[in-house]
Amino acid sequence: MNKKSNIVQQKNQPLGFDLKKIRNDFPILHQIINGKPLVYLDNAATSQKPKNxxxxxxxxxxxxxxxxxxxxxxxxxxxxxxxxxxxxxxxxxxxxxxxxxxxxxxxxxxxxxxxxxxxxxxxxxxxxxxxxxxxxxxxxxxxxxxxxxxxxxxxxxxxxxxxxxxxxxxxxxxxxxxxxxxxxxxxxxxxxxxxxxxxxxxxxxxxxxxxxxxxxxxxxxxxxxxxxxxxxxxxxxxxxxxxxxxxxxxxxxxxxxxxxxxxxxxxxxxxxxxxxxxxxxxxxxxxxxxxxxxxxxxxxxxxxxxxxxIGLENISQYENELLNYANQLASEITGLKFIGTAKQKTSILSFTLKGIHPHDIGTILNNEGIAIRTGHHCAMPVMEHFKIPATSRASFAFYNTHEEIDVLIKAIDKCKKVFN
Amino acid sequence: MFDIKDLYQEIIVDHNRNPRNFRVIADADKTMEGFNPLCGDRLKLYLKIDGGNISDIAFDGTGCAISVASASLMTDAMKGKSIDEAETLFNNFHCLITTENEIDTDHLGKLAVLAGVKNFPARVKCASLCWHTLHSALIGDKNPVTTE
Missing domain, CATH: 3.40.640.10 (Type I PLP-dependent aspartate aminotransferase-like (Major domain))
Known part of the structure; x- marks a missing residue:
């Protein structure tokens, strides 16, 4: 591999952050769900466990x-x-x-x-x-x-x-x-x-x-x-x-x-x-x-x-990049509304899609191998504030990848097609 | 692995977008609330009973596509049915969405489109909420229905 392509490969990762190695540390991530590679984006509910x-x-x-x-x-x-x-x-x-x-x-x-x-x-x-x-x-x-x-x-x-x-x-x-x-x-x-x-x-x-x-x-x-x-x-x-x-x-x-x-x-x-x-x-x-x-x-x-x-600084930095990437792609989806747009945020993308209930989104995403959380997230007063019964929530951890976010965005698009 | 279109068939998508009988019956003989605390689905059923027959039935509330379409299809199917016929349909529908075995769906009419739900166990409650609510209304339960 020449030097240039190496730099390209590392551009979204903090120095010393080896995503491939990290993913290998989590055995559960490498499996097929409903015929598709698992994309685990329910980390705010519970996180996966490394081998150690x-x-x-x-x-x-x-x-x-x-x-x-x-x-x-x-x-x-x-x-x-x-x-x-x-x-x-x-x-x-x-x-x-x-x-x-x-x-x-x-x-x-x-x-x-x-x-x-x-x-x-x-x-x-x-x-x-x-x-x-x-x-x-x-x-x-x-x-x-x-x-x-x-x-x-x-x-x-x-x-x-x-x-x-x-x-x-x-x-x-x-x-x-x-x-x-x-x-x-x-x-x-x-x-x-x-x-x-x-x-x-x-x-x-x-x-x-x-x-x-x-x-x-x-x-x-x-x-x-x-x-x-x-x-x-x-x-x-x-x-x-x-x-x-x-x-x-x-x-x-x-x-x-x-x-x-x-x-x-x-x-x-x-x-x-x-x-x-x-x-x-x-x-x-x-x-x-x-x-x-x-x-x-x-x-x-x-x-x-x-x-x-791994270091919490590396983790924060990488997760912020994931969130920015997801936000940028999600903002291009017509009918998608972000719920929670605080200036200071961790890697949680909570959203609603016009005309489609979060539980239907959850089922369609699951069929694509993607695990997200849908519902009130045990925070009913928050839902009350936004006058919604539920949201869809994708929450990222440091073992998630930009490619997984691409899969998520594509699947959200599929939800719209199913209900078109 | 199941195709997502097995679940979200065209009729279901249509009944979700334009739910039938989605209104309040102000002078209903029976009303009953159904609630799924896990997902927040909430519906209210209104019934007019005339000589042992369901002469009018309607619903309102919020929920996912499966629960709204199920209530829309159910209310359509129930109009003019006797209470006994309604109870039989309740039992048959329950079999449709929960049993592995192929069952005779001829008498279920359009309701048969909800058969795909059984391949998505997490969604069975969505489809059955309105039915349990109807059942409770017919047998005269006092308490609102919850799926938990």
Missing amino acids: VLDAIEKYYREYNSNIHRGVHTLSENATEAYELARLKVKNFINAQSNKEVIFVRGATEAINLVAQSFGRNSLNENDEIIITELEHHANIVPWQLLSEQTGATLKFIPINDNGELIIEEYKKLLSKNTKIVAVGHISNALGTINPIKTIINMAHEYEAKVLIDGAQATSHISVDVQKLDCDFYAFSGHKIFGPTGVGILYGKEVLLEKMPPYQGGGDMIKMVTMMETQYNDLPYKFEAGTPNISGAIGLGAAIDYVNE
Whole structure:
């Protein structure tokens, strides 16, 4: 290959970003669906898993499966070491101050529920207010509705504009000395909007309110530094960052977690139990009752290794190029309307097609081997804002290609032909 | 592998674009709502019953092409049917879109175009929502129908 063609081949990829190698790391991508090569564009729902994650999980079950923190035997020691190493990887990945601030949970949903119940239920009353946003996933709405029912606290919403961006002036008006909790998504799952969370956190702290960030959509796309952000809690799921399902992380500031009562009772979260009372374990174990998802934690650790190896900067840069390319081609399709046109966005293309329902689009695309998500994306208030029942959403990851976007665009065109 | 045209036949595309009986019957004897919470499809059925027969039937709401065309075709097929005949048709239609076996489609008329749905399992609920809604209206259920 001469030098010139090499440059052409690399033009859409950051330096050191080897797309061919990356795609080979994901076994699931190489298959035929409905007679066509799979084009997986449902990454905002869940991401695919690289070989090193699959291998790490298999190795645990094949070679050192055992319970952690209690056995004196070698397998248990190895499992405990791997589980705690995974915690250290997460701690470094989000730049938490200590391992004590990193709690393994089932996913972002459980992390948010934990904070609502353990922190919120014990500190809120009917004079207090919780602020969330119109952009949230149901997982960052319903736990606060429950808390509001339980404590009498009032729930308020930051509205969005027609680009799908939070209106910060309105947020300013909602804040008061009664605000106790502000819970905001880092990135919208329905639209891809990146929220200005640093500003949101600073504004809340002026009123001494605590801030939870739902980072489910963020950690696989942009780097997160919880100390720089100064958020009080940060939640994310393993399966959206190329790790397994059933494991996720709650980060919390140590000083807050120390004061919070346990969320669940059981084994591992205790120091001593008599029939009358229990002395709780130290952080982070106080919040990890029962045998945790050991293989899941180890798999998440491996996923973080993988992301670090590629580099979030490379990932962001490449995904931005994919999004720009998709936007450019999609904007030429008559009748296609973009839903979510924020200035700061990750690689989510949410759209409607005139006269064609998203579910019909989903079926036609599936017949072309393309996996997208259609529906309300568990964000019904967002759909309500745009006065639509549903959208079609293609969400890109760093293993997607420009050619796959060409296939998508061609298939959208086919939808129009079917309904012509 | 199935051709997408097996699902989106010309009649279905036509009934989606111009749904028949898409209106409100203000003095309906029975009304019933159907809802598919997974996809947000929502429809309302209106029925006029005269001497045990369906003398008029209409619907409104929003949904995908399959659910709109299915409701349009169903309401067309139901006009003038007795309640017993309607229930028989409900059972036959259910077989049409769910069973693997070839069934006799002669008595189903135009409804037979929806047979392709059975090859797209995720879409069976779309086609059956209006039928379950009708069934509930006829047997006198009080609660709105949901597919979940």
